[in-house]
Amino acid sequence: MKMQPKNVSPQRENNLKITETNFTVMMEFVLLGFSDIPKFHWLLFGIFLVIYMIILLGNGIIILITRVDSILQTPMYFFLSNFSFLEICYVSVTIPRMLMDLWTQKGNISFFACATQMCFFLILGGTECFLLALMAYDRYVAICNPLHYPLVMNHKVCVQLVVASWINGVPVGIGHTCQIFSLPFCGSNQINHFFCDIPPLLKLACGDIFVNEMFIYIFAVLFVTVPFMLILRSYSRIISTILKLPSSTGQTKAFSICSSHLIVVVLFYGSATLTYLKPKSNQYEGTDKLLSLFYTILTPMFNPLIYSLRNKDVRKALRKFLGKLSAL
Template sequence: MKHSGIKEEDNTSTVTQFLLLGFSDLPNLQGFLFGMFSIMYVTIIIGNSFIILITRIDPTLHKPMYFFLTNFSFLEICYVSVTLPRVLYSIWTQDKTISLLACATQMCLFLLLAATDSILLAVMSYDRYVAICNPLHYPLVMNQTKCTQLAVGSWLGGMPFQLGQTCQIFSLHFCKSNKIDHFFCDIPPVIKLACGDTSVNELYIYVVAILLAAIPFILILTSYSKIIATILRLPTAQGRAKAFSTCSSHLVVVILFYVSASITYLMPKSTHSALSDKLLSLFYTIVTPIFNPMIYSLRNKEVIAALRRLLLRA
């Protein structure tokens, strides 16, 4: 383990470099993993960029729903770009080292974007709630100013909590090992390497998880319970089926993201295993961003119609 700044008076040292082990326990699959992750990354970039492009150039999609969808697609590109390029670099070069500062930066950006993801999903469910349950007031409630405020709030809402959490974690003393058995600098594998009592840090993780994950999730469930109650009162079966299809698509993404993230961050440190952490992290860092274009666009008739108009113009 690489140390610097050793002090004889208190026999402490400061880790200046970590080793991100990633998927090094699968030496025979490195080429396959590089190819698979490369395809996933390109798919996420192209798919979400397509959403941003088509919602910007087609006037019929200049609605609050697609404004938030554009934000969500851009967020997914940023979200996956915090982790996947580093994974691809490590597999290609077999260089597992990452500096303390780079590790802290990656963790901070990842947590900030995860918080934005959580809040924005709640905002999107609120938008659907107003549209379905209060359609007459929808243009007034979801005006341009309100939409901008909600979007900015989503991007900035988790910043003070996640900056504080990152600073708190990297103020710990690391002495057990410098090997992070994960593919990026996530909280559970990093905090495992800390010496001494980390109960305060774990308590802070729970508090932040409740504020930035549990509360938005409850708001989403509340919105959709009211949406479903309204849908059930619709007079036509076709209208009910269309609305249920939209709700189920959003809820799949919500459940996939929240359940995997909640298990990762709310489980006690002692119950974590490297394999479970990696598998769960793959779900909310890679799988969900891949599903985003398919669930929110390819099953959306307005987006399909906009795509046809774009192709006809070309």
């Protein structure tokens, strides 16, 4: 027997489609974003627009100088340029949509657009985990096996590793998104977030979501924890080797080279882990959004600053590049 909707408003009829089952298929979601602070919408729009421009400019400059400066034609900076390109893609999945919602003061997003945003977000997030692990491995080979470094990290190997990082994230992102959006959504269509993320969407699902939650933990173990453990292993070997160096100058230089990458790892993994692996509770929804802002927006903004301010070669290449620009 078909269920007949009672007292459904016209807008509700546009957003929802009643099927022959007892479930409601969601046709549109509403991203609440920062609707709880409407007085600050224009201020937030200006802040996030400036941040987005800084991310595009900062990471774009890193990509450019690593391509044109001969000093930076090494595997370390090849990975860095790919990481910067990834960061541009990563923030472009969330910030433009958030800016549009703040500008229009509407958060309506179609079922397909929401699924697409989540899919790309997961693909790029998984790729970032692998790239961070690759960058740690590169530093491990450079410091612990410097004589074999040119052979082990030749250009062909570096390209293959980067391509593998990008490819590995694709099936996980697509599979995870298909599983989430195959769930029945029979309650509210309001997502208490500024983009289509997993935790707030699972709160809207009805029925048994145990399998989906288990899949999240499996995903975390395989594509987050494993790269993180590889990073820890690399740095444990790096630190052990550095401490054995006879010269304090050599130790300082080695720590300086690795510290920038280590800071980025802590920022990304720390905020992401707190968001996805902490206990579910409605009282933490505000905290969830704050943590998500940190690893989706603020960390990509800090990355160019971290790598440029703490790296002598990057600072030198940047001064040379800016000097050429001013001479034009």
